[in-house]
Amino acid sequence: MATIDFTEEIQNLRTTLGSIEKVTDLDALKAKIADLEQQASAPDLWDDVENAQKVSAALSHSQSELRRIDDLSSRIDDLEVMVELAAEEDDEETAQEAERELSSIHRTLDELEVRTLLSGEYDERNAVVTIRAGAGGVDAADFAEMLLRMYLRWAERHEYATKVMDTSYAEEAGLKSVTFEVSAPYAYGNLSVEGGTHRLVRISPFDNQGRRQTSFAAVEVIPLIESTDSVEIPDNDLKIDVFRSSGPGGQSVNTTDSAVRMTHLPTGTVVSMQDEKSQIQNRAAALRVMQSRLLLLKKAEEAAERKELAGDVKASWGDQMRSYVLNPYQMVKDLRTEHQEGNPSAVFDGEIDELIEAGIRWRVGQQKAEAAEA
Template sequence: MISGPEIESLLERAHALGGYLDVAKRSERVQALNEKRLLPDYWDDAEAAQANERAIASENEWLQAYKIVREHAEDVSVLIELSEEESEDLGEEIEASCNALQRLIESLELRSMLSGEDDHRNAILTINPGAGGTESQDWAEMLLRMYTRYAERQGFKVSILGHQAGEVAGIKSASLSVQGEFAYGYLKAESGVHRLVRISPFDSNSRRHTSFASVFVYPEIDETIEIDLRAADIELQTFRSGGKGGQNVNKLDTGVRLIWTGALSNGEEVRVAAECTEERSQLQNRERAMTMLKSRVYRLEQAIQEEEKNKREAQKKRIDFGSQIRSYVFQPYTMVNDHRTELKITDVQSVMDGDLHAFIKAYLLQ
């Protein structure tokens, strides 16, 4: 049973959240943005008007989320008053309301950590197995399932952009589009190398094997971000696709791979590729592949800016997407260990079923 001091602390947290989120200033900003809508030439500059509409929607979403927290806090206060005035035993109702309030507060507190320039965007997530053949390919497919389950838990829309099956089991590569508010902000915590330790189902001697797979997450760009890639620098490759193509599957070259060769802002020459196989036509696959290609180049440019910023600020901590971030041990004991935050969870199955909230929260709060 939740105690009186715990309830008081929870209500204080709910109240303090209004100041932390700067609700008053957000309300003033919404009012100012709404006043722009009244201008007769508001839609003359469609791009500026759309940016204004997005800003209004974003601020209103924060205000609505805080309003829900405040209303739940008021409900808890009312239940406590009724319990005291009428001597009713409302302990179960009070505890249930407090638990709901705590979940809302924690969710909003976590979301408030997502203040990066691209945190609000959709995400593109790619998975590639490390060396080890079938073992690593099977592990990569397990990760694909894990992230699909996580996205579904969060209410995100998930679609496969590209998928290459392994010869025996698992996958050689996969790309996912994860669409939803702050999808990139949450999933960016997952970029890095993931390590699996288990008794191999592919080893007739039942020996313990270690497998690796890399996960890379980057924001999906939209029309608000300009990435100028010269057509002359992009190589188009087409191939037979195993996607949705219906009668066209394995008959027409509907799969598309785009390869851009060029220099980044720091002068580094790079070769970036993106492919899509899941749409019904070559044109649709080409459009999706171009979005993926631009998103990857954009993320590379971001990494350059972040590295320069870290150098300027003399930060010891560097962003390194190639580092091992988490180990998943199935045998001889069960443990998922995040090496960045030192968070350890023994319920491996729940993690593999997409329960990544604790890991993502620990990463964002560190």
């Protein structure tokens, strides 16, 4: 048998699961599922397609969340039986299988535990992510495209729906900027910790002398606005330009003036949208993103005012928060949490869950420290 104290480990698993169940409030979750099932069974549900999709998505997510907790309870029970069999029969193979299952359960519990930390006002929302190439020329544009692929692969691994809403291509390679939506419960809560300045250090593939290049990209994450949010924008505060979509597209995407650029005159906030085929659709999508940005801007201003009154003003946007080093060594390091990954290729392929989880735990720690000082 292995040296692991399975009795203690299993007890710890049950304690952690009990804490998660308490925070999740299983009775409330079951009541929510029952209510959503009733809404989903309404004969006129699909008369309002947008609402029907929201109900269906919310029901699927809630059922999945309850199922994960129930499955974990069963897995812990099964693990206990597996450990007893391994001990009775002195079966090393079964003992090793129990170790692997113990590790897997720990990982799933960690994911659920992190979810309980997402309690912000907009954490449950879909996320709108914008990546902009910064200093570094063509390498920065290429880096922006690498980050886009990283986030899309992360979403794909979790089976989250994504939609690229606007793309501005760089002249030589890569992207000047790109905006995309991630549709999943808690997409904003998870991805919000990705906001900030990302740095890449590598041997530039665009330098014929093979020199090392440092480049930067900025990532902005905002929650997607919902119809129930009250963000009124007077028409005379908006300037709307229409133009022909650029870059690769379908038959009708870049043959008409369907793309929309929306500018909020009081703040200078600009949103471009060209993914949809019609100008009306792009205009509606741009307005939703504009409302989302203005809502977040309002919240940021309120938070800045509170910090100024407390005598502690800190700028978070623009701070370098993560380095991806490909040469002279291989490492991805989050400069806020000190979390490191030794396989940048895996990170760029979407394996960023541990970086995100460390960021969420760090943020909660910061919030608790600020609350204690207040």
